[in-house]
Amino acid sequence: MAQTFDVIVIGAGPGGYVAAIRASQLGLKVAIVEREHMGGICLNWGCIPTKAMLRSSEVYHLMHRAKEFGLKADNISYDLDAVVKRSRGVAKQLNSGVGHLMKKNKVTVFMGAATLPAKGKVSVKTDKGTEELEAKNIILATGARARELPGLEADGKRVWTYKHALVPPHMPKKLLVIGSGAIGIEFASFYNTLGADTTVVEVLDRILPVEDAEISAFAEKSFKKQGMKIMAKAMVKKLDRGADKVTAHIEVGGKVETHDFDTVISAVGIVANTEGLGLEALGAKIDRSFVVTDEYCRSGVEGLYVIGDATNGPWLAHKASHEGVMVAELIAGGHPHPVKPEQIAGCTYCHPQVASVGLTEAKAKERGYEVKVGRFPFIGNGKAIALGEPEGMIKTVFDAKTGELLGAHMVGAEVTELIQGYVVGQKLETTEADLMETVFPHPTLSEMMHESVLDAYGRAIHI
Known part of the structure; x- marks a missing residue:
């Protein structure tokens, strides 16, 4: 029964x-x-x-x-x-x-x-x-x-999914990461930091494609500075698997190139x-x-x-x-x-971290909004400099007519923690005036959130 x-x-x-x-x-x-x-x-x-x-x-x-x-x-x-x-x-x-x-x-x-x-x-x-x-x-x-694409299926030896990457059978020396969403970039960041020669292939025109274009560009520049190779508008067509290497056939600019790796991580969605x-x-x-x-x-x-x-x-x-x-x-x-x-934040825990909520500048304009955009760099923040983390930026997008916070986008140290301030603000239907009148504690990274709002209205103090 x-x-x-x-x-x-x-x-x-x-x-x-x-x-x-x-x-x-x-x-x-x-x-x-x-x-x-x-x-x-x-x-x-x-x-x-x-x-x-x-x-x-x-x-x-x-x-x-x-x-x-x-x-x-x-x-x-x-x-x-x-x-x-x-x-x-x-x-x-x-x-x-x-x-x-x-x-x-x-x-x-x-x-x-x-x-x-x-x-x-x-x-x-x-x-x-x-x-x-x-x-x-x-x-x-x-x-x-x-998600596994035909010909790119994981075998747990040389070609991995995220599960294999969490319990790796070996430390990659030369790593290919297919896909630059949150999962792909996090593993690329982890293994690159530990010394793997890391290449990221993304089929779209930029990495972290769901993020605001400026944030993606900033993150890419930072990753390259760390030695990561980025191939955008590129597609892995097939993998030839050997005992100790994988040859990837990568189409880029209309031509197919071959590159050898000892490990491949596939992160092409779910x-x-x-x-x-x-x-x-x-x-x-x-x-x-x-x-x-x-x-x-x-x-x-x-x-x-x-x-x-x-x-x-x-x-x-x-x-x-x-x-x-x-x-x-x-x-x-x-x-x-x-x-x-649109009120759910996305966080990527690479180095530097990336976090966002709401509409990107491009999406807001697509929807017909007239926007006011503010930006503030980490280099202008005392706490960021004291932490030794001067690389990063915070970007805010407002409806020029109503002052509604349409979106917030960040790259830099601890932004996955900072983003919640804007999430709460959106939920409470905060306007630019509310945020400008809020007193942010000093010295904190969160002061940059205030300055980014001020900058959208031509009132930033520290830049």
Whole structure:
């Protein structure tokens, strides 16, 4: 006989487990199904372990700059196995934390692979057999995996996905990274800092293509200064694999060039984990692997909601979590606001860091806005100079008619922390006057946020 719940969540990543907790807090009887790792890809193989590894490379980079700070550090080296071990330990700690949260919130956990045989029904194949579950409301949070292009498939030896790059079988000497989105650039930054001769290939006309063009250009200049090679408007057509090398055939400027590497990381996007669940039979609409939903994550199938990487972008953990909360509140009879994609910040943890929220200058103009744009360089900020981080900039885009903050874009030290100030400002419908009248503490990096706003209106003080 089937076990009955108010809500069944499929997938225990940052969308699913948060949805389960919030639904339980609201008094609903909740089950969660996970086929692999509590915490999902983000916690186990994405956001968290990559940040642990990038922190190691950041410290390594700073050790080489010791003399600048009046310090001495000789014979600087690293132990890649130890770097990876620390990263895996961080992921493991958080993984067990999610399990604890499920117990604390009285969420019933089923470890196994789920299918949806009929509306309101979930079948879970576990190690011990098959569990039949029923609920009026099902939240699908199955996430996504690395997209693989024909001929560029990963083998775990010389050609890697992000998973292989997190537990590398060897340290790359000559590395090719295919794709310059957040994942590609973060791994390029990590391995380049540790000494790999790194080349990044991007099919579009610039790296970090979703970012504001000025920020992309600044980041590219900085990466090149660090020794990274960038090939934009280029495409890897095929890979010839040998025992100890990979020959990449790269089309650039209408001609195909061959380059040898010992390691290739493919970071060309994601594919949603939506196949084999029975979604089409239920009537869900699938577009290029992603389930089509409305602003409240409703799939069009009664009682079936889809959140996170299994549905519309941006494909970010924090978006998934907030969608999980929103859907749980909706199911419980609440009236939550929909999650607005343009108010979700994107962060890339390369060196220098990149962060943004809202519209780029180009997108704002495309939408018909008359804009006022402000910029402020890190070199004009006392805290940045004291930190030894004078390279970077903050850019703000305002509606010239209303003073609405349309977008904010940053590159430089700790901008992934700074961006939240503008996120809050947007949420509260802040105008340029509010931001100009806000007193920012001194000396802080955040003062540059103030100056960038002032600059948009011709009032910057320190440039």
